[in-house]
Amino acid sequence: MAPKLQLAIYWAAACGGCDVAILDTDEKILNIAEAADIVLWPIAMDFKYEDLYKMGPESIDVCLYNGAVRTSEQEELAQALRVRSKYMIAFGACASWGGIPGLANLTNREDIFKTVYQETFTTINQEGIRPDVNFRAPEGELFLPRIYDRVWSLDQVVDVDYYVPGCPPTPETIWTAVEAIVTGNLPPKGSVIAGSRSQCDTCQREKTEKKIAQFKRPYEIIPDPNKCLLEQGLICCGPVTRDGCGHRCTSVNMPCRGCYGPSEKVSDQGAKLLNAIASIMDVKDEESARQLAATW
Amino acid sequence: MSEKFEPIILGILCNWCSYAGADLAGTSRLKYPANIRIVRVMCSGRVEPTLVLKAFQEGADGVLVSGCHPGDCHYVDGNIKTLRRTPLISRLLNQIGIEPERFKQVWVSASEGEKFGKIVEQMVEEIRKVGPYQKKLGDKLDVVMHEVAQSAREAAAGSERRG
Ligand code: SF4
Ligand code: SF4
Numbered sequence: 001m002a003p004k005l006q007l008a009i010y011w012a013a014a015c016g017g018c019d020v021a022i023l024d025t026d027e028k029i030l031n032i033a034e035a036a037d038i039v040l041w042p043i044a045m046d047f048k049y050e051d052l053y054k055m056g057p058e059s060i061d062v063c064l065y066n067g068a069v070r071t072s073e074q075e076e077l078a079q080a081l082r083v084r085s086k087y088m089i090a091f092g093a094c095a096s097w098g099g100i101p102g103l104a105n106l107t108n109r110e111d112i113f114k115t116v117y118q119e120t121f122t123t124i125n126q127e128g129i130r131p132d133v134n135f136r137a138p139e140g141e142l143f144l145p146r147i148y149d150r151v152w153s154l155d156q157v158v159d160v161d162y163y164v165p166g167c168p169p170t171p172e173t174i175w176t177a178v179e180a181i182v183t184g185n186l187p188p189k190g191s192v193i194a195g196s197r198s199q200c201d202t203c204q205r206e207k208t209e210k211k212i213a214q215f216k217r218p219y220e221i222i223p224d225p226n227k228c229l230l231e232q233g234l235i236c237c238g239p240v241t242r243d244g245c246g247h248r249c250t251s252v253n254m255p256c257r258g259c260y261g262p263s264e265k266v267s268d269q270g271a272k273l274l275n276a277i278a279s280i281m282d283v284k285d286e287e288s289a290r291q292l293a294a295t296w
Numbered sequence: 297m298s299e300k301f302e303p304i305i306l307g308i309l310c311n312w313c314s315y316a317g318a319d320l321a322g323t324s325r326l327k328y329p330a331n332i333r334i335v336r337v338m339c340s341g342r343v344e345p346t347l348v349l350k351a352f353q354e355g356a357d358g359v360l361v362s363g364c365h366p367g368d369c370h371y372v373d374g375n376i377k378t379l380r381r382t383p384l385i386s387r388l389l390n391q392i393g394i395e396p397e398r399f400k401q402v403w404v405s406a407s408e409g410e411k412f413g414k415i416v417e418q419m420v421e422e423i424r425k426v427g428p429y430q431k432k433l434g435d436k437l438d439v440v441m442h443e444v445a446q447s448a449r450e451a452a453a454g455s456e457r458r459g
């Protein structure tokens with residue numbers, strides 16, 4: 001019998017959804033457990049970092065790292081896991097591109113602390129206490145991870161071998177990735193393990209000529225279940241998003257939020273989406289363009 | 297500081313009207329600030345938002361996009377695409393904290409050399425006031441490296457103590 005796969009699963013700046021998604025593979029989780037020895041999985045099992053530090057270089061076959069990198073602890077673990085893992089996998093949208101936590105990069109640490117620890121209506125903090133990296137307690141000095149000024153994707157911190165996209169990745173995507181690893185049938189380094197076309201390419205909705213006279217929010221309309229959502233005024237990220245999720249959202253009448261990341265050849269998903277949206281705005285002069293843009 | 301600061305503006309100009317206009321400003325020896333670095337594209341409709349963002353990523357202090365007046369585009373309606381994109385780009389830049397002074401989209405015809413010079417002059421003035429483009433996000437690499445080093449020292453000190 002082939003030796004069991006040594007598997008580490010780690011969560012960083014994450015919501016927990018990615019870990020739950022692994023459990024969501026239902027009975028397949030048992031196949032994973034059969035194929036693999038789990039050496040670290042903070043959300044599900046009790047391990048100590050010390051045990052990890054005792055492991056030698058490349059002693060872990062695969063590390064599934066979910067969540068973005070936002071604290072010194074997450075960075076330290078990314079590095080510790082990198083040297084100990086043969087394959088480092090950015091698991092989920094946060095690890096791959098920053099995801100929801102990446103929105104923190106629209107501002108900075110100082111402004112976020114100000115809001116959270118001082119300015120919200122429900123905050124009472126007359127002493128102006130802020131999180132600190134060390135604290136002198138009667139029992140001795142305590143150390144906490146430092147929160148960085150910005151949020152990093154995993155590949156901005158360590159070398160990444162593969163990306164498993166999604167917020168969270170669907171069980172099918174996870175299983176495809178696990179199978180590829182177990183069988184050694186891996187794509188070239190740096191690949192995103194999901195579809196290779198765009199959502200729109202494989203979307204079953206009826207597409208005609210796209211023209212938007214007004215942008216709509218999902219709560220404002222009950223969309224026609226057969227027609228392209230973008231044509232109905234909903235902002236659907238389908239044109240710029242990689243497929244492979246099985247059209248999770250569009251098949252239940254919700255526009256795609258882009259969680260499988262940019263499709264092949266798209267570098268900046270958001271900017272590319274702006275471009276796609278601009279080309280279907282039904283306006284011909286500057287004033288109407290401004291008015292329509294304001295409804296987005 | 298402000299008298300020393302010379303903003304760098306990337307000008308993305310369409311070949312048929314605006315580039316000719318800028319050229320006219322040059323050949324008629326109209327002076328306009330040397331702060332602008334001009335890139336010529338066939339049509340302003342070619343200027344995707346990705347390019348504007350890239351210019352800022354690469355360190356431009358401002359971006360000026362210029363095309364033929366609506367109705368005059370060499371490719372009929374390339375600039376209609378431009379005018380649809382402009383308000384979306386402005387909103388995006390605003391969201392990510394890039395001041396409105398740093399991005400302008402204008403129409404300049406082949407005969408409007410003087411107008412082009414004035415637009416550039418004014419843009420340089422306005423950007424001088426807001427100062428060099430600095431990513432508000434504090435992601436200057438040296439700052440981060442400093443933080444990382446400091447965290448590493450703390451972690452080391454911590455684990456020594458923990459034994
Ligand atoms: S990718 Fe989505 S599900 Fe996974 S940790 Fe991030 S926010 Fe949660
Ligand atoms: S925009 Fe959305 S709804 Fe329309 S075809 Fe693309 S994925 Fe389907």
Ligand code: SF4
Nearest residue numbers: 245249256257259260
């Ligand atoms: S439809 Fe879009 S947002 Fe929904 S799961 Fe698929 S890629 Fe993600």
Ligand code: FES
Nearest residue numbers: 310339363364374
């Ligand atoms: S050719 Fe000048 S804007 Fe299209």
